[in-house]
Amino acid sequence: xxxxxxxxxxxxxxxxxxxxxxxxxxxxxxxxxxxxxxxxxxxxxxxxxxxxxxxxxxxxxxxxxxxxxxxxxxxxxxxxxxxxxxxxxxxxxxxxxxxxxxxxxxxxxxxxxxxxxxxxxxxxxxxxxxxxxxxxxxxxxxxxxxxxxxxxxxxxxxxxxxxxxxxxxxxxxxxxxxxxxxxxxxxxxxxxxxxxxxxxxxxxxxxxxxxxxxxxxxxxxxxxxxxxxxxxxxxxxxxxxxxxxxxxxxxxxxxxxxxxxxxxxxx
Amino acid sequence: xxxxxxxxxxxxxxxxxxxxxxxxxxxxxxxxxxxxxxxxxxxxxxxxxxxxxxxxxxxxxxxxxxxxxxxxxxxxxxxxxxxxxxxxxxxxxxxxxxxxxxxxxxxxxxxxxxxxxxxxxxxxxxxxxxxxxxxxxxxxxxxxxxxxxxxxxxxxxxxxxxxxxxxxxxxxxxxxxxxxxxxxxxxxxxxxxxxxxxxxxxxxxxxxxxxxxxxxxxxxxxxxxxxxxxxxxxxxxxxxxxxxxxxxxxxxxxxxxxxxxxxxxxxxxxxxxxxxxxxxxxxxxxxxxxxxxxxxxxxxxxxxxxxxxxxx
Numbered sequence: 082x083x084x085x086x087x088x089x090x091x092x093x094x095x096x097x098x099x100x101x102x103x104x105x106x107x108x109x110x111x112x113x114x115x116x117x118x119x120x121x122x123x124x125x126x127x128x129x130x131x132x133x134x135x136x137x138x139x140x141x142x143x144x145x146x147x148x149x150x151x152x153x154x155x156x157x158x159x160x161x162x163x164x165x166x167x168x169x170x171x172x173x174x175x176x177x178x179x180x181x182x183x184x185x186x187x188x189x190x191x192x193x194x195x196x197x198x199x200x201x202x203x204x205x206x207x208x209x210x211x212x213x214x215x216x217x218x219x220x221x222x223x224x225x226x227x228x229x230x231x232x233x234x235x236x237x238x239x240x241x242x243x244x245x246x247x248x249x250x251x252x253x254x255x256x257x258x259x260x261x262x263x264x265x266x267x268x269x270x271x272x273x274x275x276x277x278x279x280x281x282x283x284x285x286x287x288x289x290x291x292x293x294x295x296x297x298x299x300x301x302x303x304x305x306x307x308x309x310x311x312x313x314x315x316x317x318x319x320x321x322x323x324x325x326x327x328x329x330x331x332x333x334x335x336x337x338x339x340x341x342x343x344x345x346x347x348x
Numbered sequence: 349x350x351x352x353x354x355x356x357x358x359x360x361x362x363x364x365x366x367x368x369x370x371x372x373x374x375x376x377x378x379x380x381x382x383x384x385x386x387x388x389x390x391x392x393x394x395x396x397x398x399x400x401x402x403x404x405x406x407x408x409x410x411x412x413x414x415x416x417x418x419x420x421x422x423x424x425x426x427x428x429x430x431x432x433x434x435x436x437x438x439x440x441x442x443x444x445x446x447x448x449x450x451x452x453x454x455x456x457x458x459x460x461x462x463x464x465x466x467x468x469x470x471x472x473x474x475x476x477x478x479x480x481x482x483x484x485x486x487x488x489x490x491x492x493x494x495x496x497x498x499x500x501x502x503x504x505x506x507x508x509x510x511x512x513x514x515x516x517x518x519x520x521x522x523x524x525x526x527x528x529x530x531x532x533x534x535x536x537x538x539x540x541x542x543x544x545x546x547x548x549x550x551x552x553x554x555x556x557x558x559x560x561x562x563x564x565x566x567x568x569x570x571x572x573x574x575x576x577x578x579x580x581x582x583x584x585x586x587x588x589x590x591x592x593x594x595x596x597x598x599x600x601x602x603x604x605x606x607x608x609x610x611x612x613x614x615x616x617x618x619x620x621x622x623x624x625x626x627x628x629x630x631x632x633x634x635x636x637x638x639x640x641x642x643x644x645x646x647x648x649x650x651x652x653x654x655x656x657x658x659x660x
Contacts, residue, residue, distance in 0.1 A: 181366070189593075190596075192595055192633060195599060195618070196614070200626065280497060284603060317495065320493075321498070328489060
C-alpha cells in the first residue's frame with residue numbers, strides 16, 4: 082500500500098509541479114523557429130508552430146496524468162458503491178447491478194469510449210464522461226465478490242443483528258477489507274485511463290488543441306514524421322514511462338497481497 | 349447444468365438488449381439536431397425548414413424515443429442494419445466489405461502474438477527466476493505499456509520512412525498488412541506472454557506432478573501431457589480479453605495505417621455523424637464479443653463442471 086501512496090504522490094507532483102518547471106509558454110506560437118531541432122534554448126526542439134516541446138510535455142502531464150487520476154478515482158467511487166449495493170442489497174439488486182455491469186463489460190472499453198466521446202462531440206467533458214462510464218465495472222466486480230465473501234463473517238452478522246445501518250457496515254466492515262484489492266484494480270485502471278486519454282486525443286476526440294495533451298501532441302507530430310521524427314518520440318515515451326511505472330507498482334502490490342494471503346492460509 | 353446454461357443464455361440476451369438500448373439512448377441524446385446533421389451531410393448546406401421536416405419524418409425522428417427504438421430494433425433482429433443517413437445506401441454490404449479487411453488483420457495480429465508469446469513463455473518458464481524469465485517478464489511489461497498507436501508510428505518511421513522496406517499506408521498489396529499485423533501482434537504477445545507464463549507456472553505447481561516424476565515418467569512427457577493442457581485453460585479465458593484487445597487495437601491500427609476496415613469505418617461514421625453506421629458497428633461488435641464470451645463459458649462448462657456451480 083505504501084508504494085501505491087508514493088506513486089500517487091509522484092504522479093500528482095508531476096501534474097502539479099511539472100507545468101511550473103516548463104521553460105516556455107506551451108501555447109506560445111513562434112513561427113520563425115518552427116520545427117527546430119533540440120538546442121540549449123529548446124531542449125527537445127519545437128513543434129510545427131514553434132512551440133517548445135519540453136514545455137508542452139510538462140504541461141501535458143496535467144492533462145494526461147491529472148485527468149487520468151480524476152477519471153480513475155470517479156470510477157473507483159461509482160464501482161465500489163455499485164459493488165457494495167449488489168453485495169448488500171439482496172437478490173434483486175444484485176441481479177440488476179450485475180446485469181448492468183455485464184452490459185458495460187460486453188464491449189471493449191476503448192471502442193465504447195471512442196463512440197461515446199465521438200458522438201458527444203470532442204472536448205474534455207465528453208472525454209471524462211466517456212472514460213468514466215467505461216471504467217467502473219472492474220471495481221464493481223471486485224467489491225461485490227469480496228462483499229459477498231464477507232457477508233457471513235461473524236463481525237458482519239453481529240453488526241447486522243445489532244441493527245447497524247448498511248451504510249455504517251459498508252464503511253467500517255466492508256471498506257477496510259476491500260481497499261487493498263481495490264487499490265490493485267485502481268492502478269490498472271489509472272494506467273488504462275492514461276492510455277485512453279492519449280488514444281482519444283490521438284483520434285482527435287479528446288482534449289482539444291491548443292492544449293498540450295500527449296495524444297494530441299502525437300497527432301500533430303505524425304504529420305511531420307519525415308522532417309522531424311524525434312518530435313514523435315517524446316509524447317509516446319512519456320506515456321510509456323508513466324504507464325510502466327503504474328503497472329509495476331500494481332504488480333508489486335498484487336504480489337504482496339497474494340503473499341499475505343498465502344501466509345494467512347498456512348498459519 | 350441445464351439450469352446454469354439457461355441462465356447463461358438469459359444473461360446474454362439481457363446484455364445484448366442493454367447494449368442496444370444504451371447505444372440508441374446515447375445517439376438519441378447526442379448534441380445537435382440529427383435531422384439537420386443528415387441534411388448537412390447530404391446537401392452540404394442548410395436546407396429550408398420543410399426539407400429538414402421531411403428528413404425528420406423519413407428517419408422516424410419525430411416519433412419519440414420508444415417508437416424510434418422499436419423501428420430500429422425490429423428490422424435489426426431480422427438482420428437488417430438499415431441505411432446510411434448520409435448516402436441512403438444499405439449499411440450491411442459496406443459492413444461486410446469492412447469486415448473483409450479487418451478479419452485478416454485481426455487473424456494476422458493474433459498469429460503474430462501467438463508465434464511470439466508461446467515459445468517465449470515456454471522458454472521463460474524453463475528456469476523460473478532465471479535471466480531469460482526476467483527478460484521475458486520485462487519485455488512483456490514494457491510491451492503492455494506501449495500504446496498501439498505509438499508503436500505503429502514507430503514501425504512506420506523505421507520500416508517505411510527510414511529504411512523504405514515496407515509499405516505503410518492503405519491496403520493495396522498483401523505486403524501492406526505486415527506493419528499493421530506486427531503492431532497488433534506485438535501488443536497481443538505482451539499480454540499473452542504474461543498470462544501463459546503464470547498459467548504454466550501454476551500448472552507446474554500441481555501436487556500430482558512429483559508422483560509422475562517419481563514413477564519415472566520423462567519430464568518432457570509430463571510437460572506435454574499435463575502441464576501444457578492445464579496452462580491452456582486460462583488461455584481459453586483470456587481469449588475474450590484478447591478479443592477486446594484486438595478490437596481496440598484494430599480501431600487504432602486502421603486509423604494509423606489508413607487501412608479500410610471496421611475501425612476506420614467506425615471513426616469515419618462518427619465524424620460524419622452517420623448514426624445508422626455507428627449503431628451497426630456497435631451492435632456487430634457487441635454480438636461478436638458476447639458470442640465469443642458465451643462460447644468460452646460453454647467450453648469452460650464442458651471442461652470443468654464445477655464452474656457452473658460456483659458462479660451462480
